[in-house]
Amino acid sequence: MTREELWIWYATLLDEPNGVTYKTFESTRQIKEVYEAGIDQLVEQYKFSKKEAEQIEKSKGSGKLEICMKRMREGEIQFVTVEDKLYPERLKQFEDKPKFLFYKGNLPKEYLPTVGMVGARACTNYGRNMAKMLGEELSSNHIQIISGLARGIDTYSMIGAISGKTPTFAVLGSGVDVCYPTENIELYEEILNNGGGIISEFIPGSSPLQWHFPIRNRIISGLSDKVAVIEAREKSGSLITVEYALEQGKDVWAVPGRVGDSLSSGCNRLLKCGAGVLTSGYDIIEEMSDVVKDIKQLGATKDEQMEMMEETNLKVYRAIESYPQSITEIMKKTQLGYEKIIEILLCLQMSGVVEEISKNYFVRCIK
Amino acid sequence: MVTSVNSATIYGIEACVVTVETDISDGLPSFDMVGLLSSEVREARERVRTAIKNSGFVIPPKRITINLAPGDLRKSGTYFDLPIAVSILASIGIIPQNMIKDYMFVGELGLDGHVVRVNGVLPIVLKAMDEGMKKCFVPSGNITECSLAKGIDIIPVDNLNELVGQMVSGELNSGISVPEVAMSYGDDYYDFSNVKGQVAAKRAAEITAAGMHNMLMIGTPGSGKTMIAKCMPSIMPLLSDEERIEVAKIYSVAGLNDGGISVMRPFRSPHHTATVASLAGGGLNPNPGEFTLAHRGVLFLDELPEFSGRAIELLRQPLEDRVISISRMGGKYVFPSDFIFLGASNPCKCGYYPDRNKCKCTEYDVNKYMGKISGPIMDRIDLCVGIEPVTYEEINSNEKGESSEIIRKRVERAVCFQKERFKDTSISFNSQIDGRHIEEFCPLGKEERKVMEYAFSKLDLSVRSYNKIIKVARTIADLEEQKDIGKKHLIEAINYRSRYV
Numbered sequence: 011m012t013r014e015e016l017w018i019w020y021a022t023l024l025d026e027p028n029g030v031t032y033k034t035f036e037s038t039r040q041i042k043e044v045y046e047a048g049i050d051q052l053v054e055q056y057k058f059s060k061k062e063a064e065q066i067e068k069s070k071g072s073g074k075l076e077i078c079m080k081r082m083r084e085g086e087i088q089f090v091t092v093e094d095k096l097y098p099e100r101l102k103q104f105e106d107k108p109k110f111l112f113y114k115g116n117l118p119k120e121y122l123p124t125v126g127m128v129g130a131r132a133c134t135n136y137g138r139n140m141a142k143m144l145g146e147e148l149s150s151n152h153i154q155i156i157s158g159l160a161r162g163i164d165t166y167s168m169i170g171a172i173s174g175k176t177p178t179f180a181v182l183g184s185g186v187d188v189c190y191p192t193e194n195i196e197l198y199e200e201i202l203n204n205g206g207g208i209i210s211e212f213i214p215g216s217s218p219l220q221w222h223f224p225i226r227n228r229i230i231s232g233l234s235d236k237v238a239v240i241e242a243r244e245k246s247g248s249l250i251t252v253e254y255a256l257e258q259g260k261d262v263w264a265v266p267g268r269v270g271d272s273l274s275s276g277c278n279r280l281l282k283c284g285a286g287v288l289t290s291g292y293d294i295i296e297e298m299s300d301v302v303k304d305i306k307q308l309g310a311t312k313d314e315q316m317e318m319m320e321e322t323n324l325k326v327y328r329a330i331e332s333y334p335q336s337i338t339e340i341m342k343k344t345q346l347g348y349e350k351i352i353e354i355l356l357c358l359q360m361s362g363v364v365e366e367i368s369k370n371y372f373v374r375c376i377k
Numbered sequence: 378m379v380t381s382v383n384s385a386t387i388y389g390i391e392a393c394v395v396t397v398e399t400d401i402s403d404g405l406p407s408f409d410m411v412g413l414l415s416s417e418v419r420e421a422r423e424r425v426r427t428a429i430k431n432s433g434f435v436i437p438p439k440r441i442t443i444n445l446a447p448g449d450l451r452k453s454g455t456y457f458d459l460p461i462a463v464s465i466l467a468s469i470g471i472i473p474q475n476m477i478k479d480y481m482f483v484g485e486l487g488l489d490g491h492v493v494r495v496n497g498v499l500p501i502v503l504k505a506m507d508e509g510m511k512k513c514f515v516p517s518g519n520i521t522e523c524s525l526a527k528g529i530d531i532i533p534v535d536n537l538n539e540l541v542g543q544m545v546s547g548e549l550n551s552g553i554s555v556p557e558v559a560m561s562y563g564d565d566y567y568d569f570s571n572v573k574g575q576v577a578a579k580r581a582a583e584i585t586a587a588g589m590h591n592m593l594m595i596g597t598p599g600s601g602k603t604m605i606a607k608c609m610p611s612i613m614p615l616l617s618d619e620e621r622i623e624v625a626k627i628y629s630v631a632g633l634n635d636g637g638i639s640v641m642r643p644f645r646s647p648h649h650t651a652t653v654a655s656l657a658g659g660g661l662n663p664n665p666g667e668f669t670l671a672h673r674g675v676l677f678l679d680e681l682p683e684f685s686g687r688a689i690e691l692l693r694q695p696l697e698d699r700v701i702s703i704s705r706m707g708g709k710y711v712f713p714s715d716f717i718f719l720g721a722s723n724p725c726k727c728g729y730y731p732d733r734n735k736c737k738c739t740e741y742d743v744n745k746y747m748g749k750i751s752g753p754i755m756d757r758i759d760l761c762v763g764i765e766p767v768t769y770e771e772i773n774s775n776e777k778g779e780s781s782e783i784i785r786k787r788v789e790r791a792v793c794f795q796k797e798r799f800k801d802t803s804i805s806f807n808s809q810i811d812g813r814h815i816e817e818f819c820p821l822g823k824e825e826r827k828v829m830e831y832a833f834s835k836l837d838l839s840v841r842s843y844n845k846i847i848k849v850a851r852t853i854a855d856l857e858e859q860k861d862i863g864k865k866h867l868i869e870a871i872n873y874r875s876r877y878v
């Protein structure tokens with residue numbers, strides 16, 4: 011078995027109807043050992059229950075893997091594991107991170123900020139408008155919106171995000187090739203056409219099962235730098251995402267609503283507990299102003315550039331401050347080699363965002 | 378009867394053969410010397426007469442006429458005491474005539490007849506060899522520097538009496554072989570493994586050495602500019618035999634050959650109070666100055682803006698033509714001065730710009746300070762590099778950097794690589810490629826052309842600095858032994874451009 015096959019086989023275990031206990035294996039080697047182990051060994055060494063061990067044994071010849079691989083080929087679905095370089099940095103630090111992700115399109119860019127937008131499926135007109143407005147404001151300021159593609163707030167956040175032009179990302183509770191709810195198929199396509207991506211830890215073709223959604227929410231909050239709640243009832247699924255976000259140490263923002271509106275009661279409670287008051291996208295942008303400003307500065311000159319918006323360029327740009335920095339200091343901050351640094355510095359100089367004020371001392375240009 | 382003895386004088390750094398002719402005839406006793414003589418040569422009369430007397434010989438009371446030929450060449454220096462004495466002693470029959478033919482004599486005499494060392498013996502010995510002379514008599518104090526001249530008998534002379542004794546008996550000291558001078562590799566301390574940190578500066582130094590470029594280092598006081606400069610000779614290719622002779626000749630003329638003959642390249646670092654004459658060479662009969670003493674090596678001007686404006690402007694000719702010419706009443710002298718020019722400067726008067734916590738200089742002050750290095754000089758500097766102060770961690774780390782020897786190996790390979798490219802041309806290093814030949818030796822690909830086009834318009838480059846960037850890129854590519862200049866080479870080279878032009 012190839013490395014990818016082993017991992018995808020591992021992914022199929024998660025999809026068993028009775029739900030094999032989700033053991034945390036993080037390396038190809040471990041998975042290989044489990045794959046090669048017999049039932050007894052699985053029980054004794056890996057502490058699976060007898061039932062689970064039998065299920066694992068059964069899965070080996072079930073053909074599920076082959077179906078999954080076929081769907082991946084047909085649907086142009088990509089696969090990334092914790093071992094890969096492409097695996098999102100934002101998720102790496104969490105204990106219960108998904109060990110692999112299926113995705114269509116792209117993964118969120120590491121150097122652009124992200125905001126997760128969640129809320130009720132059955133939203134009010136107010137919620138709908140707020141979601142659209144916030145999505146567009148944030149997205150047009152280079153913030154990537156992460157959401158769930160569910161009905162209601164999720165949908166309108168993403169519609170707003172698409173008109174803001176920055177790629178947006180949907181994390182699904184089904185396989186990435188299963189559009190749920192189906193009426194969102196146009197939005198699904200648009201997300202992909204806009205440079206965004208559809209992400210899921212469930213194997214392609216898997217249905218939107220109820221138990222998928224709560225665990226899916228940890229990925230939404232994990233991928234987001236900040237989480238915004240647009241509308242939520244006192245007891246709402248969106249609040250699961252908020253809980254994850256708080257556990258993961260992310261800022262939570264909530265849109266205030268009228269006292270007495272049941273769809274705003276969850277938000278108002280969050281606000282009482284100290285969540286950020288979100289009345290406009292600029293509340294969040296203000297908070298992220300450094301990052302957004304930097305990106306804007308680089309982005310503004312993009313048309314005349316070769317490839318300015320490269321991740322490392324931004325890293326170097328961010329290392330340069332408004333007082334002069336020497337090459338060595340920049341090298342230390344960015345951990346890049348000398349050759350790479352001078353190439354990027356030259357690129358930044360040519361685009362007029364950085365100036366060499368004295369030999370080997372660089373400073374940002376103020377426009 | 379006229380007796381002639383061969384001797385020589387120094388003109389610039391080359392030797393010219395001078396024949397000392399002596400005629401002794403009847404008449405009122407006199408001792409006359411003719412032949413366009415400077416005062417130190419005229420004074421030889423008294424020294425020679427006394428030395429001969431004190432060596433126990435008697436000069437007959439006759440009319441003695443001495444001529445130093447050719448008559449239109451101005452003679453200076455104290456080379457002629459010994460040949461004049463030998464010539465007189467030969468004409469009065471004390472030294473056999475056959476003992477002076479095809480021999481060359483140089484040396485100054487003391488009143489008691491001992492022979493004093495003189496400057497410039499090496500070029501004279503080499504000239505004697507070219508002229509087909511068989512033996513050359515030199516002061517024994519000069520014997521070490523003569524080790525480079527192979528193929529001629531060098532005979533050290535201690536005093537006049539002893540010399541006459543040998544010549545009369547015919548048993549010359551000819552068996553004395555000149556001791557081989559110990560090769561000196563310079564001070565171990567000045568090795569790049571002792572330079573902590575300074576990645577960029579070391580890299581620039583390597584490029585400088587490989588392509589014989591010029592470099593300006595800008596940095597705060599105490600950041601290590603001088604240390605890096607002093608390490609430069611340790612990474613430059615060792616002197617070839619030919620170059621060693623060239624350098625030794627200059628040092629012989631300047632009288633600086635005491636420490637033995639080094640295979641390391643010379644390193645000269647004149648103080649910033651140096652006068653124009655001490656840099657370019659001067660005197661009535663010009664002596665080599667610092668520019669010439671740095672020939673085939675490194676000229677390091679520390680605190681460049683502190684040098685007088687005239688001194689800095691003097692650099693123009695050697696940086697362009699690799700020689701310096703001096704015109705005097707006596708003639709025009711051309712001294713070789715092909716060196717790597719290293720300059721060091723603080724970024725401003727207080728030395729800490731752009732660190733505004735320490736530097737209080739105004740923008741005007743900063744520009745004025747660097748403005749002392751004029752545009753034309755800046756324009757001739759290929760690499761400009763910032764030297765940053767070493768951090769505490771770097772001082773305390775035990776990590777040794779690459780040793781100079783490893784770097785030198787790379788530099789030598791790059792030099793070979795260049796030689797291959799420039800064979801059948803007069804060029805030997807990338808820095809010498811002129812505008813006409815840029816296209817021929819440094820062709821750029823399509824991608825690279827685009828980079829340069831972009832840089833040219835965005836960075837306000839002049840044609841000269843454009844060419845310089847390409848030449849430096851050529852050297853960087855040579856260090857990697859790449860046939861074609863790549864994009865990354867150009868980018869690195871652009872980064873070294875001097876930004877004050």
